[in-house]
Amino acid sequence: MSVGFEIGRVYNRRNDIHARFGGQQQGGIITPKDYPLVIIITGEEGLQHGYADRLRSDGVFEYFGEGQVGDMQLIGGNKAVAEHSASGESLLLFRKTATGLRFEGEMICDTFHYERSPDRQGNERNAIIFELRPLEAISEIVDEQGAPANADLTSLLAKALTAAAAPPKMGSGTPRNVYERSRDVRDYVLARAGTNCEGCHSLAPFTRKDGSPYLEPHHIRRLSDGGPDHPAFVIALCPNCHRRVHAGADGDTYNAMLLTCMASIQPKS
Numbered sequence: 001m002s003v004g005f006e007i008g009r010v011y012n013r014r015n016d017i018h019a020r021f022g023g024q025q026q027g028g029i030i031t032p033k034d035y036p037l038v039i040i041i042t043g044e045e046g047l048q049h050g051y052a053d054r055l056r057s058d059g060v061f062e063y064f065g066e067g068q069v070g071d072m073q074l075i076g077g078n079k080a081v082a083e084h085s086a087s088g089e090s091l092l093l094f095r096k097t098a099t100g101l102r103f104e105g106e107m108i109c110d111t112f113h114y115e116r117s118p119d120r121q122g123n124e125r126n127a128i129i130f131e132l133r134p135l136e137a138i139s140e141i142v143d144e145q146g147a148p149a150n151a152d153l154t155s156l157l158a159k160a161l162t163a164a165a166a167p168p169k170m171g172s173g174t175p176r177n178v179y180e181r182s183r184d185v186r187d188y189v190l191a192r193a194g195t196n197c198e199g200c201h202s203l204a205p206f207t208r209k210d211g212s213p214y215l216e217p218h219h220i221r222r223l224s225d226g227g228p229d230h231p232a233f234v235i236a237l238c239p240n241c242h243r244r245v246h247a248g249a250d251g252d253t254y255n256a257m258l259l260t261c262m263a264s265i266q267p268k269s
């Protein structure tokens with residue numbers, strides 16, 4: 001899906017977001033009902049109502065959940081952020097500026113943790129801190145390897161579904177990180193496709209150096225490819241079909257057709 005937001009450009013919340021997609025007019029998390037989008041807004045400087053979004057030195061952007069008074073709950077917008085991968089939804093980050101909302105890019109929710117932090121009334125409470133990574137930092141592993149050889153499709157699917165599910169909160173086991181989860185989804189989708197493009201059914205045009213057929217995972221409902229996503233929304237395409245989706249005059253229509261095909265390739269359970 002193409003929504004046309006450019007990184008670094010400033011948009012108007014009412015005209016560019018609500019007029020096009022609907023969604024809640026108040027608050028920092030917007031979840032349009034009819035679009036696979038979760039839009040989050042970070043403050044100009046943070047530290048308002050106890051919110052202190054920040055960029056960590058390891059590249060993770062820490063985003064405070066919603067809920068101004070009392071403990072934050074994993075419901076509503078917070079749940080939408082935590083589960084955006086499992087729901088096949090794009091997570092879009094905007095930053096408030098003096099002139100509007102600057103688009104920072106598409107993110108992936110890696111995990112989240114709780115932190116003691118004052119609420120709007122100055123009382124200590126548990127805040128939910130989402131740990132987000134830019135999707136473009138995760139998209140680079142795509143071409144190097146094919147699906148694991150001799151892999152069992154059932155166990156690959158189980159791993160892919162776990163990878164797409166909402167990340168467990170920190171401290172409950174050792175969840176695979178977002179790169180590993182991204183690879184789990186990709187391994188399964190490539191193994192599922194085998195030798196042929198799932199769009200046009202042509203044989204993969206060449207093999208990788210490791211001998212596997214060259215196909216590319218395409219995220220049908222996302223703005224950009226890469227990252228963990230529900231396997232029902234990821235299709236393995238030949239380079240031709242993949243370019244057609246992203247650059248073709250009929251790209252959006254072709255993409256919508258691919259989404260329809262997924263109902264038989266991989267029904268959403």
Ligand SMILES: [Zn+2]
Nearest residue numbers: 197200238241
């Ligand atoms: Zn194809």
